[in-house]
Amino acid sequence: MLQRKLGQRIAVLRKARKLTQEQLAEAIGCSVEFISLVERGVNAPSVAGLEKFAKVLKVEVKELFSFEKQTQ
Amino acid sequence: MLQRKLGQRIAVLRKARKLTQEQLAEAIGCSVEFISLVERGVNAPSVAGLEKFAKVLKVEVKELFSFEKQTQ
C-alpha cells in the first residue's frame, strides 16, 4: 500500500526534524490523531494536505514519495 | 496550486503515452470526466488514485510530482 510507505516516510522526516507528532500537527494545522493515522498508513492526507506536510517538513512533495522501489 | 501542476503533469505523461483521456479513464477505472477535471486542476485524485495513475502511466508516484521548482 502506498499509504503505508507514505506514512513511514513522513514519520522518518518528522523525526529527522526532531518534531513530535503534536508539534507537526500544530505546524500543519491538523489534529495529533490524524498525524498518527497518517504515519501508521491508516489514512492518507489529501493532495492539499500533502502540500502542507511537505512545506512543514521542508521538502518537496515528491520527496514524500521517495522510497526504494515500490513492490506494486 | 499543487493540483494544477499535478494535472498538467498527468496530461503530459498521458500524451507521451499516446493515450486519450478516454483510454486513460478505462485503464484506471474511472470516468472520462474525472480525468478532465484532474488534468485541469479542478480536482485532485486521492492517494489511492495517484497510485493507479502512476501504474497506468508507467511511472513512479513521485514522478507525478516532478516539476520545476514549486513557487512554494
Place this chain on the structure above:
DNA sequence: CACACCACGAAGCTAAACTACGAGGTAAGA
C-alpha cells in the same frame, strides 16, 4: 509517581473525490 510520546478503537461530520448527463467548441478528413 508523573509526564511525554504514541497507538488504537469508536463514532461522527463534512468536504471533496468521483459519477452521469448534456451542450458546445475545435480540428481534420471525405
Place this chain on the structure above:
DNA sequence: TCTTACCTCGTAGTTTAGCTTCGTGGTGTG
C-alpha cells in the same frame, strides 16, 4: 458541409475518505 474524434465545461448528484473529538491504555524516563 457533415462527420468523427477529442476535449471543455456546467449542473447536479452520490459516496468515499479526509479529518475531527473523546477516551483508553501502553512504554519509557526522570
